Amino acid sequence: MRSRAVILITGVMAAGKSTVAQALAERLPRTAHVRGDVFRRMVVNGRVEMAPGEEDEARRQLDLRYRLAAHAADEYFKAGFTVVVQDVILGPDLPRVIGMIHSRPLLVVVLAPRAEAIAARERARSKTGYGEWTVEQLDAGLRETTPRIGLWLDTSEQSPEETVDEILMRAWLEGEV
Known part of the structure; x- marks a missing residue:
């Protein structure tokens, strides 16, 4: 059994990232949950959202x-x-971000x-995140x-708890970049 790790969870909006990441963090001892979107929301004035045909400032x-x-992940891990x-x-951001950690x-x-x-989940959510994206x-x-890096899960028919169970079984015990 691992003592600790950094677990990077990604997917499109409404894939269940926030819910699954929080549930996973709650199931493991001594954890921190780093939500990338928090850093986006810290920009008070001048924030530029990613949109199709991204502009330079958004990138x-x-x-x-x-x-x-x-950086936050590395610091929590060091602690x-x-x-x-x-x-x-x-896309190509995934291997770049993996290299940053x-x-x-x-x-x-x-x-x-x-x-x-995803479309059904998006309709059921109180927040909307797609902006100009479909x-x-x-x-x-x-x-x-x-x-195709890491563990890819089709969570269409899974509850967040079932997804966490699968992550703990397959990624926590076996997987590593």
């Missing part, structure tokens, strides 16, 4: 958010915590429910451009 802010989350990092990290072991979990499950665009970004 710079996204990269800053990823660097801050990676003796298992760290669950959660954010939307798709220096602590090991590093476990990568990609929540990849089917697009129709479910189909983000799903394509996940499936067509994201390298």
Whole structure:
């Protein structure tokens, strides 16, 4: 059994990242939950959201958010915590962010429910996060451009608790980048 690790959970919006990451952190001893979106929300004036055809400033802010989350993960890990990092990290950004996190072991979990499950979850949520993106665009970004790194889970039919059980069984015991 591992004593601690950094666990990076990614997927599109409404994939269940926040819920699963929090539930996972609650199941493991001495944990910290690093929510990448917190760093985005810290920008009070001048925030530029990622949108199709991203502009340069949006990309710079996204990269800053990823660097801050990676640094926070490393610092918590150095302090003796298992760290669950959660954010939307798709396409070529995934290996870049993995490279930004220096602590090991590093476990990568990609929540990849089917697009129709995402759409249903998005309709049921009180918050909306897609902005100018469509479910189909983000799903394509996940499936067509994201390298197959780590544990990919189709969580379409799983509860958050079942997803955490599978992560603990498959990634915590076996997986590592």
